Amino acid sequence: MTASDSAPARPQVALDPPMFASGGGDDLQFSYLHQVHDLSLDCIKIVSADGELLSMNRNGQAAMQVDDFSACQGADWLSFWQGEVREAMLAAFERARGGQAAHFSGYCPTMKGEPRWWDVTLAPLHDPVTRGAGGPLVIISRDVTAEFRAQQALTEVNAQLHAEVQRQTESLRRERQTLLQTNEELENLAYSMSHDLLTPVRHMLSFARLARTSDEQKRDRYLGIVERSAEHLSGMIEGVLKFSRAGRNPIQRSEVNLAALMRDVQTELTAGAEGRAVTWEIAELPQLTGDAAQLKQVLRSLCSNALKFTRTQPHAHIQVRAQRVDQAWEVQVQDNGVGFDQNYAHKLFRLFQRLHHHNEYPGAGADLATVRRIVDRHGGQVQADGQPGGGATFRFTVPDPVPVIVGTLPHS
Structure with a gap:
């Protein structure tokens, strides 16, 4: 019980009766x-x-x-x-x-x-x-109400400053990580431009020269090789452009219904897999915050990859599910395809890095690198697990603090 912020007016009235014994009559x-x-x-x-x-x-x-x-x-x-x-x-x-x-x-x-x-x-x-x-x-x-409130305000300001410092520190950490990843991507891209992209060009030049001096039968075979090399080169260039756009285009964040995106992806890919026995098992998928177009591209690339590497199976089985992991959603795409050696998993998300020959499983080798770039820009991570002949599981995370489950896709 104390004095308030400003001193109260002193009352001009008589004092109360004595509170103390006078002690000696003084x-x-x-x-x-x-x-x-x-x-x-x-x-x-x-x-x-x-x-x-x-x-x-x-x-x-x-x-x-x-x-x-x-x-x-x-x-x-x-x-x-x-x-x-x-x-x-x-x-x-x-x-x-x-x-x-x-x-x-x-x-x-x-x-x-x-x-x-x-x-x-x-x-x-x-x-x-x-x-x-x-x-x-x-x-x-x-x-001491004024002092208490001043201290409380100071504590709140300090807490806000601490939170802002933490936010700025995290922002700088992400920027540094982005720069490191960008440098790595540039190095990979430079290597790819000087090695991978030159390979089909060399094939075309070599077999074009052979075609000039060969008989008609060999000429047709050589020209076929030149044509396939040109198609492969075209796919690689398209992959580089797609990879570049994934890192250049700004992220348009909004509320994304992942179940709706997956329905569209399933419809598109099922149309291209006619004649195959494919079972899609799609669990509940979340609503999260991100770039809808880019996240759809991630789902399409991973599911297309699953379809590609299950084509030798009499019955392909593709599972898509999501689970909450800390302050993020983890989305998994699992297949029963040819799988891969886990020792080389780190190569999967590099541009033009392949674990299977493109004659067996065609493709430019840029889709998974693009997936990694999109997920990185969303602040998440991507990884893959597999074993030869035992299928593969690809996972990616998207930070999102509020878990909301919407919609369930029917099994087909």
């Missing part, structure tokens, strides 16, 4: 002490050893919003303190009742319910003749 000294007590801006109280409120100075009554002291005189002062501060208050009260000064701080509303925080000092009020313990206590409560 009326002048007593009058001086009485005036100091009553004019103090702190809330000064006399409380019995049992906690009964005996007296309170006038400015203390104003601070505590007491209109009529007689209404609370004799009340249990201990009952004013509730909640977290009560334990500290009781310990301080016991210490003062035992004859030693004590102190605590805490919350206690005024008599009209307004919130206040107080810095409280308690001390035994010794009888000036006997000076014994066990008598009443003097309790001085200083209103």
Whole structure:
């Protein structure tokens, strides 16, 4: 119980009856002490050893919003303190009742319910003749509400600053990671341009020269090789362009219904797999935040990859499901295809890196690299697990703090 932010007006009325025994009849000294007590801006109280409120100075009554002291005189002062501060208050009260000064701080509303925080000092009020313990206590409560709120505001500002520093640090970490990945991609791209893209060009040049000096039968075979090499080169160039667009186009974030995207992808791919026995097992898929077009491209690439590498199976089985992992969704695409050696899994997401010859499983080798680039830009990760002849599972994550499940695709 303390002084509020601005000092209350001192009432121009007569002082209350004396609170202290005069001790030796020194009326002048007593009058001086009485005036100091009553004019103090702190809330000064006399409380019995049992906690009964005996007296309170006038400015203390104003601070505590007491209109009529007689209404609370004799009340249990201990009952004013509730909640977290009560334990500290009781310990301080016991210490003062035992004859030693004590102190605590805490919350206690005024008599009209307004919130206040107080810095409280308690001390035994010794009888000036006997000076014994066990008598009443003097309790001085200083209103520290302004200081408490200022400290609370400072704490909130510090928390906001800490959160902003954390956010900026995380942003810088992501930017650094992006730069490292970009450098790696540029190195891979430079290598691919100087090696992988030149391979079909060399084939075309070599077999075009042979075709000029060969008979008609060989010429047709050589020209067929040139044509296939040109198609392969065209696919590789298209893959490079797709890979470049995936890193250049800005991400258009919105609420994305992954189940709806998967329905579209399944329809597109099923049309191109006519005549094959394919079972799609698609579990509940989430609604998350991301770029709908790019996430659809990820799903299409992974599911197309699953269809490609299950074509030797009499009955292809493709599973698509999602699960919550920390503050992200993890989406899995699993197949029962030819699989791969796990020791070479790190090569799968590099541009033009293949674990199977393109004559067996055609393709430019750019789709999985593009998948990784899109997922990286969404702040997620991508990985693959497999074993030769045992199928493969591709996983990618998309950070999203709010889990919402919508829609279920029927099994086909």
